[in-house]
Amino acid sequence: MTFTAKPLVRQCRPGGVRLGWACLAGLLSAATALAGDVRVQVLSREGTPVSGVAIVLEAPAGVVRPSGRHSAKMDQLNRRFVPEVLVVETGSEVEFPNSDSVSHQVYSFSAPKRFQLPLYKGVAHSPVAFGQPGLVVLGCNIHDEMVGYILVTDSPFHGSTDASGAAHIPSLPAGTYRVSAWGPRINDGGGTLTATLAVGADGPQTLTLRLLQPLRRNPSPRPGRIDWDGY
Amino acid sequence: MRSDYLVVLGLLAVTATPALAGDRLQLTGLVDLRAVYADATPSFLDGGLGRTRFDENHDGLQLGRLMASVRYRLTDTLTANAVAEAYGDGDKNSLGLSEAYVDWRPFPTHPVRYRLRTGAFYPPVSLEHRRAGWTSPYTLSASAINTWVGEEFRIVGTEFEARWLGASQGYDGDLAVVGGVYGWNDPAGAIIADRGWALTDRPSLLFSGLGRPRTDLYYEIDRRPGYYAGVSWRHGETLEVRALHYDNRADPGASNKGGDYAWETRFSNIGVRYEPTENLTLLAQHMEGKTYVGPDSAGPYQFEMRLEAWFGLASYERGPHRLSVRYDHFMTRQDRGFWSEYAYDDAGHALTVAWTERLGERWEVVAEWLHVRSLFAPREDLGVEPRSSDNQLQLALRYRFHLAAGTSPN
Numbered sequence: 346m347t348f349t350a351k352p353l354v355r356q357c358r359p360g361g362v363r364l365g366w367a368c369l370a371g372l373l374s375a376a377t378a379l380a381g382d383v384r385v386q387v388l389s390r391e392g393t394p395v396s397g398v399a400i401v402l403e404a405p406a407g408v409v410r411p412s413g414r415h416s417a418k419m420d421q422l423n424r425r426f427v428p429e430v431l432v433v434e435t436g437s438e439v440e441f442p443n444s445d446s447v448s449h450q451v452y453s454f455s456a457p458k459r460f461q462l463p464l465y466k467g468v469a470h471s472p473v474a475f476g477q478p479g480l481v482v483l484g485c486n487i488h489d490e491m492v493g494y495i496l497v498t499d500s501p502f503h504g505s506t507d508a509s510g511a512a513h514i515p516s517l518p519a520g521t522y523r524v525s526a527w528g529p530r531i532n533d534g535g536g537t538l539t540a541t542l543a544v545g546a547d548g549p550q551t552l553t554l555r556l557l558q559p560l561r562r563n564p565s566p567r568p569g570r571i572d573w574d575g576y
Numbered sequence: 577m578r579s580d581y582l583v584v585l586g587l588l589a590v591t592a593t594p595a596l597a598g599d600r601l602q603l604t605g606l607v608d609l610r611a612v613y614a615d616a617t618p619s620f621l622d623g624g625l626g627r628t629r630f631d632e633n634h635d636g637l638q639l640g641r642l643m644a645s646v647r648y649r650l651t652d653t654l655t656a657n658a659v660a661e662a663y664g665d666g667d668k669n670s671l672g673l674s675e676a677y678v679d680w681r682p683f684p685t686h687p688v689r690y691r692l693r694t695g696a697f698y699p700p701v702s703l704e705h706r707r708a709g710w711t712s713p714y715t716l717s718a719s720a721i722n723t724w725v726g727e728e729f730r731i732v733g734t735e736f737e738a739r740w741l742g743a744s745q746g747y748d749g750d751l752a753v754v755g756g757v758y759g760w761n762d763p764a765g766a767i768i769a770d771r772g773w774a775l776t777d778r779p780s781l782l783f784s785g786l787g788r789p790r791t792d793l794y795y796e797i798d799r800r801p802g803y804y805a806g807v808s809w810r811h812g813e814t815l816e817v818r819a820l821h822y823d824n825r826a827d828p829g830a831s832n833k834g835g836d837y838a839w840e841t842r843f844s845n846i847g848v849r850y851e852p853t854e855n856l857t858l859l860a861q862h863m864e865g866k867t868y869v870g871p872d873s874a875g876p877y878q879f880e881m882r883l884e885a886w887f888g889l890a891s892y893e894r895g896p897h898r899l900s901v902r903y904d905h906f907m908t909r910q911d912r913g914f915w916s917e918y919a920y921d922d923a924g925h926a927l928t929v930a931w932t933e934r935l936g937e938r939w940e941v942v943a944e945w946l947h948v949r950s951l952f953a954p955r956e957d958l959g960v961e962p963r964s965s966d967n968q969l970q971l972a973l974r975y976r977f978h979l980a981a982g983t984s985p986n
């Protein structure tokens with residue numbers, strides 16, 4: 346199953362430009378920067394930045410860019426997956442370094458990649474290869490509250506939003522792209538927003554996706570509770 | 577007491593050992609020393625019918641608890657767990673076991689995760705005892721409900737849990753069903769029928785009995801297994817709801833050679849924990865149950881008692897400070913089997929206020945005031961007023977440490 350997005354945002358906010366099914370609240374151009382850079386920003390209903398959202402731009406047919414990124418890291422820190430959402434290209438190898446002082450037992454039973462990976466302290470472990478596109482939900486067999494996501498995509502054009510809610514995808518060849526944004530706490534359309542974006546030769550563009558529904562509450566684990574609840 | 581202090585020194589010496597690379601073996605230790613001031617009916621632990629752990633005969637320094645909770649990873653999915661404790665108040669053994677079990681947790685291959693525990697462990701009732709070794713982060717003294725669970729209940733048997741892992745399906749919550757089958761819990765009910773409810777942090781150990789004269793616990797009389805069944809819903813760290821029904825299915829007419837009868841005891845417990853913000857915890861439990869002893873053929877002479885209790889707790893945490901306040905309400909009603917001059921009816925309520933101050937990673941100071949009012953007629957047998965108003969002040973100094981050693985298989 347590829348990461349396909351359903352059409353979701355059905356209303357535009359005032360000032361937004363309707364493009365495809367989504368809202369483009371801002372579509373800027375500036376002559377100084379390189380052509381083909383795209384900045385996708387995700388804002389909550391209240392207008393605050395939403396970090397940790399996976400952004401994938403599906404290349405138009407015929408445009409293929411050799412991928413440069415084939416290894417990535419999904420760390421374990423304070424009994425959380427860091428980052429919570431990781432986007433990798435199909436075929437990437439992901440390391441699980443475990444920076445915690447305790448062991449973890451990472452698993453996935455998601456169809457694109459099923460695996461079981463004990464991350465014991467003091468024991469080396471090899472990276473995990475993700476050969477099928479799709480969403481892989483990670484859990485920990487010791488800490489039920491630990492949940493992480495690896496989004497595996499065939500597209501080389503991807504990123505995740507940072508603290509300012511923005512993801513930068515550089516050097517896109519000109520063409521029309523299908524943009525999808527997925528986050529575990531996005532309610533709009535089951536978590537996925539989509540838009541269509543035309544990338545020309547006239548400079549960087551910013552696409553702003555603004556959620557219409559409130560974000561789901563962060564289940565906020567309490568990292569200080571070292572020996573609580575069966576630890 | 578002397579051997580307890582040797583254990584303290586031993587535990588402290590262990591913490592000085594350098595940590596090794598792995599954590600195949602994990603140990604959590606607790607040394608808890610108390611300064612006590614009590615104005616209370618003589619404690620049940622010393623043969624009285626009071627509701628607090630300490631009375632004025634315990635004023636001064638006391639050993640609160642020594643505890644070592646050990647987990648050893650046998651394989652990727654199987655761990656051996658044990659909790660050893662000492663209270664220094666006349667245990668048969670100065671260091672005893674409160675729990676010992678193996679826990680099998682296969683990796684989930686679909687959204688339902690199975691778990692199997694076999695050995696001796698607490699039934700999953702308490703929402704207060706969230707820390708290693710069945711310790712509460714909120715108060716020193718447990719609620720009436722969970723004091724009773726700690727005193728008279730240990731599952732010596734097997735528990736099966738199936739948990740639907742909602743996170744994997746895009747939900748924040750987990751839903752679990754749990755069930756247990758066990759033996760060796762036939763005496764459960766004897767203590768509460770005799771004494772009524774209490775609020776202590778003195779659970780029983782597996783092989784030591786409890787109180788004076790000592791009530792022995794955890795043995796089989798009628799060769800009939802008991803069961804419990806429950807459900808739980810968890811929503812991240814924010815919400816947990818648990819309901820459980822317990823029935824030891826004892827034959828109240830059965831007795832052993834020593835003349836000890838089996839107590840047919842059953843209860844239903846429902847509990848909710850809600851953490852609306854990262855600082856605030858609201859917690860409540862309600863329990864009602866029944867206990868019977870004596871053959872069914874005894875008719876009106878069969879002892880039958882109703883039990884009911886609830887509590888509400890609010891705890892506010894800010895940095896190293898935590899303030900917890902709890903209100904408990906409890907009653908028992910003897911409906912049949914009037915063998916004594918006094919009905920064993922208990923009625924009371926309690927207020928607990930506890931302040932916890934964390935001093936770094938290992939040290940903690942807890943101050944607690946416990947106030948219990950109760951009415952229990954059988955106290956007259958001991959020449960004590962049936963109506964009591966007890967106060968217990970405690971200041972605990974706690975040293976807690978975590979150790980790990982040993983690399984794992986594969």
Ligand SMILES: [Cu+2]
Nearest residue numbers: 449485487488
């Ligand atoms: Cu973990």
